[in-house]
Each structure stands twice: as C-alpha cells, then as structure tokens.
Amino acid sequence: MTLINVNGTQHKLQVDPSTPLLWVLREQLNLTGTKFGCGISQCGACTVHVNGVATLSCITPLSAVDGQSISTIEGLAPSPDQLHPLQQSWIDEQVPQCGYCQSGQLMRAANLLAHNPSPSDADIDVAMAGNICRCGMYNRIRKAIKSAAGVQQFDPSQPTEGLANG
Amino acid sequence: MGKWSRRGFISAGVIAAGGLLVGVAIRPGNRAAKLSDSGAANGEKLLHIWLKLDRNNIVTAIVPHSEMGQGVGTALAQMLADELDADWNLVKFEEAPATGEFANYSILKAMLPSGGSDLPGFVLPSINGALITTAQALDLQITGGSISVRSTGAFGMRIAGAAVKEMLRNAAAEAWRVPVNEVIARDSQLVHQSSGRVEPFATFIDAAAEMTPPASPQLKQSSEFKIMGHHVERHDIPSKVDGTATFALDVRLPDMLYATVRRAPTFGGGIKTLDDSQARAIKGVVDIIQLPSADVSRTLGSFSTADSIAVVAEGYWPAKQGLDNLKIDWHETENDSVSSDSIFQQFDRDISANVDRESDISEGNLDAAMAGAKQIIEADYRVPYLAHMCMEPLNATAEVKNGRCEIWVGCQNPLGFRQAVADALGFDIDNVTVHNCLMGGGFGRKSLADYAIQAALLAAQVGRPVQLIWTREEEVRQDFYRPAVQSRFRAALDEEGHLTAWENTYVDKHEPVEAPLIPYAVAARDIGHVSSPTHIPFGAWRSVAHSQHCFFTESFIDEVAAAAGQDPYEYRAARLAHRPRQLAVLQKVAEAADWGRPLAAGRGRGISLQQGFGSIVAQVVEVSITGGEVQVDRVVAAVDAGFAVSPDGLTAQIESGIVYGLTAALYGEITIENGAVKESNFNDYQMLRMSAMPKIETHIINSGNPMGGAGEPGTPPIAPALTNAIFNATGQRIRQLPIKNIDLQGLS
Ligand code: FES
Ligand code: FES
Numbered sequence: 030m031t032l033i034n035v036n037g038t039q040h041k042l043q044v045d046p047s048t049p050l051l052w053v054l055r056e057q058l059n060l061t062g063t064k065f066g067c068g069i070s071q072c073g074a075c076t077v078h079v080n081g082v083a084t085l086s087c088i089t090p091l092s093a094v095d096g097q098s099i100s101t102i103e104g105l106a107p108s109p110d111q112l113h114p115l116q117q118s119w120i121d122e123q124v125p126q127c128g129y130c131q132s133g134q135l136m137r138a139a140n141l142l143a144h145n146p147s148p149s150d151a152d153i154d155v156a157m158a159g160n161i162c163r164c165g166m167y168n169r170i171r172k173a174i175k176s177a178a179g180v181q182q183f184d185p186s187q188p189t190e191g192l193a194n195g
Numbered sequence: 196m197g198k199w200s201r202r203g204f205i206s207a208g209v210i211a212a213g214g215l216l217v218g219v220a221i222r223p224g225n226r227a228a229k230l231s232d233s234g235a236a237n238g239e240k241l242l243h244i245w246l247k248l249d250r251n252n253i254v255t256a257i258v259p260h261s262e263m264g265q266g267v268g269t270a271l272a273q274m275l276a277d278e279l280d281a282d283w284n285l286v287k288f289e290e291a292p293a294t295g296e297f298a299n300y301s302i303l304k305a306m307l308p309s310g311g312s313d314l315p316g317f318v319l320p321s322i323n324g325a326l327i328t329t330a331q332a333l334d335l336q337i338t339g340g341s342i343s344v345r346s347t348g349a350f351g352m353r354i355a356g357a358a359v360k361e362m363l364r365n366a367a368a369e370a371w372r373v374p375v376n377e378v379i380a381r382d383s384q385l386v387h388q389s390s391g392r393v394e395p396f397a398t399f400i401d402a403a404a405e406m407t408p409p410a411s412p413q414l415k416q417s418s419e420f421k422i423m424g425h426h427v428e429r430h431d432i433p434s435k436v437d438g439t440a441t442f443a444l445d446v447r448l449p450d451m452l453y454a455t456v457r458r459a460p461t462f463g464g465g466i467k468t469l470d471d472s473q474a475r476a477i478k479g480v481v482d483i484i485q486l487p488s489a490d491v492s493r494t495l496g497s498f499s500t501a502d503s504i505a506v507v508a509e510g511y512w513p514a515k516q517g518l519d520n521l522k523i524d525w526h527e528t529e530n531d532s533v534s535s536d537s538i539f540q541q542f543d544r545d546i547s548a549n550v551d552r553e554s555d556i557s558e559g560n561l562d563a564a565m566a567g568a569k570q571i572i573e574a575d576y577r578v579p580y581l582a583h584m585c586m587e588p589l590n591a592t593a594e595v596k597n598g599r600c601e602i603w604v605g606c607q608n609p610l611g612f613r614q615a616v617a618d619a620l621g622f623d624i625d626n627v628t629v630h631n632c633l634m635g636g637g638f639g640r641k642s643l644a645d646y647a648i649q650a651a652l653l654a655a656q657v658g659r660p661v662q663l664i665w666t667r668e669e670e671v672r673q674d675f676y677r678p679a680v681q682s683r684f685r686a687a688l689d690e691e692g693h694l695t696a697w698e699n700t701y702v703d704k705h706e707p708v709e710a711p712l713i714p715y716a717v718a719a720r721d722i723g724h725v726s727s728p729t730h731i732p733f734g735a736w737r738s739v740a741h742s743q744h745c746f747f748t749e750s751f752i753d754e755v756a757a758a759a760g761q762d763p764y765e766y767r768a769a770r771l772a773h774r775p776r777q778l779a780v781l782q783k784v785a786e787a788a789d790w791g792r793p794l795a796a797g798r799g800r801g802i803s804l805q806q807g808f809g810s811i812v813a814q815v816v817e818v819s820i821t822g823g824e825v826q827v828d829r830v831v832a833a834v835d836a837g838f839a840v841s842p843d844g845l846t847a848q849i850e851s852g853i854v855y856g857l858t859a860a861l862y863g864e865i866t867i868e869n870g871a872v873k874e875s876n877f878n879d880y881q882m883l884r885m886s887a888m889p890k891i892e893t894h895i896i897n898s899g900n901p902m903g904g905a906g907e908p909g910t911p912p913i914a915p916a917l918t919n920a921i922f923n924a925t926g927q928r929i930r931q932l933p934i935k936n937i938d939l940q941g942l943s
Binding site: 045047055059064065067068070072101102103105119120123125126128129130131138150153157159160162164165166167168169170176 | 270363378428429432433434435436437438439442444445447453478479510511512513514517584585586587588633634635636637664666667843847849851852853854858874877878881882883884885888890891
C-alpha cells in the first residue's frame with residue numbers, strides 16, 4: 030500500500046511499488062495531462078512536482094514518493110477559475126503547436142520561477158534543457174517564461190514596489 | 196436543390212442536427228500552372244466541407260483535416276468566417292468524423308429531403324460520374340502535403356461561407372420585403388440599414404434552407420478581409436496549457452487493457468522461436484499475442500510490415516516488463532549484413548553504373564556545354580535515413596465487439612486507417628468507426644496505419660478494449676524513414692563564371708516530383724535518377740523529397756557561385772530574372788538579414804531558396820564556429836505563401852519547420868547496422884534543445900498568388916543555408932549530413 034497526495038487529494042494505492050509514477054498518474058488516477066515521451070529521462074514530457082521539486086515521473090518509482098505531495102499539470106492553476114501566470118502567458122504568446130510537450134514544459138518552467146523569479150536566458154537554458162519540444166516552439170517558450178516572470182515581479186501581493194513603477 | 200459550378204458542387208441547405216447544414220464539394224485543382232505539385236496531380240478529387248449554423252447563431256465549420264498542431268482548424272475557420280461575415284467569437288471548428296457521410300457522396304444523398312431515394316437529375320453526374328471512386332474518396336481526408344489551407348480553405352471554406360451568406364441575405368430580403376442588395380451581413384447578423392432592421396443569422400435558418408444556393412458565390416477581395424490575415428487566437432490552445440487536451444494516448448475506456456509491441460529488428464524478419472514463460476509470470480500480464488505481418492495496399496498510404504509480438508497487460512508498465520522479458524530468436528534474413536556503409540556504397544555504384552537512368556528534365560545541349568566549359572565542378576552529396584520522432588509515441592485504442600470495431604487514434608488519414616483496419620479484421624468498412632484524436636505531432640508518420648491495425652487485432656483477440664502504446668525504442672526502430680539519398684552533380688561554367696550546364700543524378704524518385712528541379716536559369720540541364728532499392732521501409736517525412744533535394748541543389752549552386760568567385764546571393768539573384776516571385780523572396784531575406792554586412796572572424800553567413808507546396812521560402816543563417824563547435828546564431832526567413840490567412844500561425848509553422856530541419860541537419864541520423872536500426876531513443880537520436888536555439892525572424896510576403904502551404908516549406912532550406920554558412924565561415928564544404936559527424940576542429 031502506497032499513500033500519495035496528488036493535487037491536494039490523498040490516494041491509497043495497491044500498485045506494484047516499482048511502477049513509475051507516470052503510469053500510476055495516468056492509469057490509476059486518470060490524470061492524463063502528464064505525458065509519456067521516452068520513458069528514460071530524456072524528454073521532460075512527464076515532468077511533475079514532488080514536494081515542489083520538478084521530477085521526471087517516468088523514472089520515479091511509486092515507492093520513492095510514498096507519503097509525498099505531488100502536483101501535476103491538472104493542479105498547476107491556483108483555482109478552477111484562475112490560471113497560473115505561466116498558463117496565461119502560454120496563451121498570450123500562443124506557445125503550443127501540437128501541445129504534447131507543454132504539460133512538461135509548464136511544470137518545469139513553474140519550478141524555475143518558483144525558485145528564480147527573474148531568470149536570465151542562461152538560467153532558462155539550464156532549467157529547460159531536459160524538455161524537448163519536437164514542434165520547435167523553444168523561442169516562444171522562452172518568451173512566455175520571461176513575460177510570466179514579469180507578471181510575477183509586478184504582482185501587487187509581492188514586495189516589489191520599487192519595480193512596479195519602473 | 197444544389198448547384199454545380201466549374202469547381203464543384205454546393206448543396207442545398209437542409210435542417211439537420213439542430214441547424215442549417217450546407218455542404219460544399221470542391222475539386223482542388225491547382226491554378227498555379229508553373230509549379231505543379233502534389234495537389235495538382237489530382238485535379239479530379241472532391242473535397243467536402245460543411246457549414247452548420249445552429250439556432251444559437253453558432254457557426255461550425257466541419258472539415259476533413261486532422262489537427263497535428265499546425266492550427267489548421269483556426270486558419271480554415273477564419274476563411275469561412277470572413278466570407279460569411281460572421282462574428283469570430285461565434286465560430287467553431289470540428290474535424291469531420293471518418294465516416295462515409297462526411298467523406299463521400301453519401302452525405303449528398305442523405306442531405307436531400309428525399310433521403311436520396313430519388314435524386315434530382317443534376318446530382319447524378321456528380322455521384323455516378325467518373326468523379327468519385329472509393330480510392331479517391333479515401334484519399335480526401337489525408338492531412339499532408341500542406342494541402343489544408345491551399346485547397347480546402349481557398350476553395351471550399353471560402354465558397355461555403357460566401358454561399359451561405361448569400362442564402363441568408365436572400366432569405367432576409369424576402370422576409371423583410373426589401374431588395375437583396377440592401378441587406379448586408381455583419382458580425383453574424385443581417386442588417387437592413389435604411390429601415391434599421393437587425394436580426395441574427397439564426398433567425399433565417401429555415402428560410403435559407405429553402406433558398407437555391409448560388410452557382411458561383413461572390414468571394415471577397417483581399418482588401419475586404421476582416422478576419423483572414425488578422426491575428427486571432429487559436430481555439431485549441433487553452434486546453435493545451437491545463438492538461439485537458441485529449442490526445443489518443445489519453446483515451447480511457449472501461450475495462451481497458453494496455454499493450455506494447457515489438458517487431459523483428461531487421462526489417463522483414465520474423466519470429467523463429469519464442470519463450471514467453473518469464474513474461475507470462477509477471478504480475479499483471481494478461482496475454483502474449485503474435486500479430487501477423489501486415490500488407491496494406493488497398494488505400495492510399497500502402498505499406499507492409501513483418502509480424503510482431505505484443506504483451507497485453509493490466510497496465511503499460513507490466514506490459515513493458517513483459518516485453519523486456521521475452522526471449523525471442525528472430526529469423527535470419529538476406530539483409531542481416533546490410534549497413535549504412537553498404538547502402539551508400541550501393542548508391543554510389545548504382546549512380547556510376549547509370550543503368551536505366553530516367554530523366555526528370557532534359558533541356559539544351561548538355562554535352563556541348565560541358566565540352567565548351569572553362570571550368571567543370573563535380574560533387575556527391577549524401578543524407579542519411581531519418582526518423583520522425585513525433586513527441587507522442589505511436590498509440591491506438593481499440594474496442595471490437597458484436598462485429599464492430601471502434602478505434603481511437605491520432606492519424607493523418609482517418610479514412611485510409613478505417614479501410615486498413617476493416618481489411619485487417621475482415622470487417623465491412625461500415626462496421627469500423629475511427630475517432631481521430633489530437634496528435635502529438637504527425638510529420639508524415641501517422642499516415643500509415645500499422646499501429647492502428649495492431650491495436651484492432653489485439654482488441655479482437657482479447658475481447659476487451661486495448662490501448663496499444665509503442666515504446667519509444669520501437670518507434671525509432673520501426674519507422675517508415677525519410678529515405679537516405681545520394682545525389683551526384685556536375686556543372687559547367689564559362690569564362691565569366693556563368694552557369695552553362697547542370698547535370699544531376701540521384702537515387703530513387705520520390706514525391707513531389709519537382710523536388711530536384713532548380714529555379715535558376717541555365718541553358719542546358721539534365722536531372723534524373725536511377726533506381727537503388729534497399730530493404731529499409733520509407734515514408735513521407737515533413738516536406739518529403741524536398742528535405743533532401745533542397746540540401747543538395749542549394750549547396751551545389753553555392754559551390755558553383757564559389758567556383759565562379761561570386762557572392763552566393765548575387766549569383767542566385769542574377770539567375771532568377773525569369774522567376775520574379777522567387778527573386779522577390781530572395782531579395783527580401785537578403786535585405787532583412789543585412790546580407791552584405793561584414794562578419795567577425797569565425798562567423799559565417801549562408802543563404803538558400805526553396806519552392807514547394809505552393810509557397811516560396813528563402814533563409815539566411817548566421818553561425819559562429821568555436822573550438823570546432825557550430826553555434827547557429829540567427830535564422831532569417833522570408834516566406835511567400837500567397838496570402839497569410841493567419842500570420843502568427845504561419846510564423847509559428849515556419850519556425851517549427853526550421854527547428855525540425857535544423858535538428859536533422861545538426862544531429863539527425865538513423866544508422867543501419869546488421870540490417871537493423873542502431874539508434875533507440877532520444878539519448879542516441881539527439882534533438883535540438885533550448886540552449887541551441889537560434890534567434891529566428893520570419894518575414895511574410897503577401898504576394899496575392901494562390902495560397903501555399905505553411906507546415907512543410909520551412910524545413911528544407913535550413914540545412915543548405917546552414918552548411919553554406921559553415922562554408923562561409925571556414926571554407927569547408929559539407930556534403931554529407933548530419934553535421935555532428937564532421938570534424939570542424941581547427942577550422943575556427
Ligand atoms: S517520458 Fe519522462 S523524460 Fe521522457
Ligand atoms: S508543442 Fe508539439 S512537441 Fe512541443
């Protein structure tokens with residue numbers, strides 16, 4: 030028996046504990062927003078957060094996340110009628126083509142901004158290095174990360190008064 | 196009642212499915228006589244599109260194209276909405292289901308009030324005449340060859356929108372008892388200015404259904420466009436940022452099993468012995484099933500594959516564990532010793548032997564031009580096999596019960612898949628339903644139905660729904676590859692460096708036929724091919740044969756310019772006086788890229804030009820070479836696709852095409868070893884990543900020419916622009932891709 034919290038909901042699971050988290054999310058919990066791309070940690074399509082840290086779910090066995098908190102793309106928005114700033118900037122910049130990689134891109138980018146609210150180009154290169162977009166939308170992803178970072182900097186709830194008028 | 200025009204058929208409106216439904220069947224001929232292309236060869240096909248106007252005033256465009264990510268639905272809906280003068284916020288797009296009603300004449304019958312039992316005489320020529328055959332009808336739903344906007348959109352969507360607008364205006368004029376020319380359509384409303392009457396389109400649904408459709412509805416001039424050519428947000432994007440978009444892999448059916456599969460690594464090989472005892476012992480494994488070889492020839496998109504073995508389980512993970520624990524001995528084949536090297540040696544031999552060479556084009560006196568040359572240059576070029584590597588691994592979900600099959604799949608050819616699955620199961624096609632899902636990339640791979648057939652056979656055998664998911668390794672090793680090609684050139688230059696003869700022989704002819712042709716003026720040319728078959732399965736890969744030939748021809752013309760001691764841009768431009776459209780695109784890219792500006796040492800700039808799929812694209816690449824490493828700094832593209840319906844969509848498509856081609860040029864290589872593919876996954880089949888991205892600038896030219904494609908033409912020019920830039924920086928000419936194999940050490 031494994032106990033995990035996914036997007037705020039507790040789940041008790043009777044699944045072979047060696048099963049990668051990816052398949053548990055997709056098959057047992059029906060959270061299909063997290064994608065399978067390679068199964069060997071090369072593409073980033075399966076990126077989720079475990080205790081707030083971006084993690085490749087295709088190589089993370091269920092046993093490794095026993096008792097942990099997981100969030101997936103379905104849990105990225107702060108509430109049902111509000112988007113995460115990155116989701117909004119993804120729409121504003123019309124980032125997705127096929128869209129298949131984008132759950133992973135967004136989860137990775139959200140993790141970046143959570144730790145580094147105003148990333149440089151080099152920071153973005155490093156953070157996003159594990160995420161392939163076969164449709165080649167990297168420049169739009171970069172732009173959308175930067176504009177969401179701007180949104181965050183100017184968020185009135187944050188102590189950024191100096192920046193807000195500048 | 197319906198109407199014929201020269202280009203097709205507009206059906207009468209009927210009240211069905213809660214609204215007014217009007218169908219348009221069109222013949223996608225190509226008016227651009229100069230550039231014959233893949234679409235033009237099929238001048239007698241009918242394409243059906245449908246417009247539905249419901250009682251809530253919502254307009255739905257129903258179109259036979261699959262969504263691979265190119266936003267085709269949005270662009271097509273824009274065209275229809277603009278001609279209809281609809282409010283963009285009240286317009287939706289749906290993909291036509293892969294059923295006969297939407298793809299062949301049966302809907303024409305179904306739409307007639309009589310139900311088709313006694314058709315009016317004017318319909319008969321359309322459905323009984325030579326226009327429609329099953330194969331042609333099947334062919335129609337294929338998404339590929341950048342055909343969507345060019346034919347469906349340019350002719351079908353616009354005509355549908357304009358025709359329905361006319362029917363609605365007539366209906367309103369009759370109801371209001373005013374002359375029809377005083378009734379205008381605006382934002383999904385009909386307006387009679389002088390009396391101040393305004394009513395939504397939906398008010399006139401029933402009356403419009405009684406109207407005779409116009410024979411040739413009046414289309415707008417581009418200056419009158421309100422939605423086409425303007426930025427609109429794509430309808431599909433919100434669902435792609437919150438995980439709700441449903442790809443085929445996301446289909447969930449009650450009681451569903453999962454499966455994964457393996458075919459013989461050497462193409463054409465089969466299973467000799469199988470020990471599945473260990474696999475069967477794995478918890479969750481339900482069955483292990485051998486699937487027969489497939490031979491699909493009845494539909495467009497024919498192919499054959501060897502047999503395969505599938506593990507069916509309660510989840511993908513136990514299925515994968517099962518697969519890894521199978522002990523399989525494969526049959527030996529006659530191709531067990533074939534390698535990439537032996538294939539290229541064979542190509543080289545066959546080009547030299549020149550047996551049964553067929554000319555694509557032969558003009559002028561080549562021998563005389565060669566004999567009188569001041570300088571002759573020769574070169575051989577090679578490109579390797581490439582895999583498609585769609586982001587979403589191949590998968591299909593099938594349920595077979597009570598003599599019927601339902602299949603959920605992301606594919607580029609729903610009707611072809613339907614036929615192939617029906618044939619594999621021995622079912623009548625009417626008993627197969629294809630639900631086409633969003634595709635996580637297609638690029639040509641998803642036009643061949645092998646994976647759908649496997650899923651259907653598994654579901655039939657286990658008696659429960661099955662979701663078949665290929666491993667990425669299987670996808671790399673069982674693709675229908677972009678063919679490897681060798682191409683040999685010889686060119687003659689006179690005293691002034693003018694190009695006087697162009698000779699080119701390559702192996703194996705593929706679509707589109709014009710791919711090896713060059714736009715540059717030359718008095719004598721002979722371009723042709725010899726046959727040099729291999730056992731490696733091949734298929735369409737984004738931009739098809741252009742991806743290889745553009746690299747060859749645009750590199751070799753660069754060699755010619757260098758041999759003449761002239762600037763590669765000026766040299767090309769001087770040979771395009773007879774091709775003003777190409778010249779304009781080339782000039783645009785040179786100007787936007789600041790072509791003449793000097794670059795620092797270790798940096799280089801290259802140019803290329805491409806015409807295909809009705810569009811013309813030129814690119815300039817800037818590179819830096821440091822320590823033997825190539826960094827692509829900047830790509831400037833100019834594109835003339837006739838008219839950009841969706842400028843942001845076109846820009847994204849060109850950028851996507853550039854990255855696809857750049858990835859291939861830098862890293863792409865499927866290596867054949869012992870008759871099989873050596874690479875396995877993204878670890879050894881490298882993809883371009885964020886940090887290697889160049890800056891990309893796309894410049895759109897709205898030339899007013901017939902609309903061209905967007906999804907494919909961005910891909911071919913990047914490889915030669917890049918290698919020409921490397922030549923400019925280092926003096927080293929790259930004649931074989933990928934670039935990762937080339938030692939640039941010491942050149943920087
Ligand atoms: S599926 Fe996990 S990194 Fe590719
Ligand atoms: S949007 Fe298609 S792979 Fe990224």
